[in-house]
Amino acid sequence: MAQLLNSKLRDAHIAHPDGRRREHKAAIRRAYESTIEELVEQLDERDNTVKRRSNKINQLKTQLRDSGAAEETLRDNTCLICTEEMDGNVTLRCGHEMCPECFAQHSRVNNTCPFCRDDFAPKVKKRNKLPEEGIEAIADTWAMHTRATGYFAEHLRINRTRFLVTPATAEDHLEWLVRENGKILMRKIKGWYDTENE
Ligand SMILES: [Zn+2]
Ligand SMILES: [Zn+2]
Numbered sequence: 001m002a003q004l005l006n007s008k009l010r011d012a013h014i015a016h017p018d019g020r021r022r023e024h025k026a027a028i029r030r031a032y033e034s035t036i037e038e039l040v041e042q043l044d045e046r047d048n049t050v051k052r053r054s055n056k057i058n059q060l061k062t063q064l065r066d067s068g069a070a071e072e073t074l075r076d077n078t079c080l081i082c083t084e085e086m087d088g089n090v091t092l093r094c095g096h097e098m099c100p101e102c103f104a105q106h107s108r109v110n111n112t113c114p115f116c117r118d119d120f121a122p123k124v125k126k127r128n129k130l131p132e133e134g135i136e137a138i139a140d141t142w143a144m145h146t147r148a149t150g151y152f153a154e155h156l157r158i159n160r161t162r163f164l165v166t167p168a169t170a171e172d173h174l175e176w177l178v179r180e181n182g183k184i185l186m187r188k189i190k191g192w193y194d195t196e197n198e
Helices: 002-015 022-077 100-109 132-148 151-162 167-196
Strands: none
Touching: 002 022, 132 151, 132 167, 151 167
């Protein structure tokens, strides 16, 4: 910059050698003024470049942060099984995570982690089987229902002579018989049911 000013001053001196003249002073002044103008222009340009660069840097920083955040979100909130965003999560003993819905589905049929097969619970018991107590209860209900239909009275009337016991005992016996037959029938039904749900 000093070089540029010097050459301008030199030109001014050559063009107007007489230092006392107004033209000389004006030329010198123009040399200074134009140099300052150019300086300001250059500084502006540099300033703009700096501004552009810093804008670009900020933009890149934002992009970097956003992509990092997106990745973070993906890692933290997405269920690896259904790829849905997790609304709460289930963390197994092994540290693997999944969404509650996927866990509910999976844990119904499996007791191991779907990622590493670590046991997270005791082996899933076979469900859907009719419990033995259920059979007894159904058989009882069936017997009561049978009694309500008048089966006992009718049957007792027909077979009275065959029972060598008092009528009350005969009725008890028949009730027992109906209930036991009910159990046999219910076991048979349980067999079909359990086979179907194996
Ligand atoms: Zn899921
Ligand atoms: Zn696991």
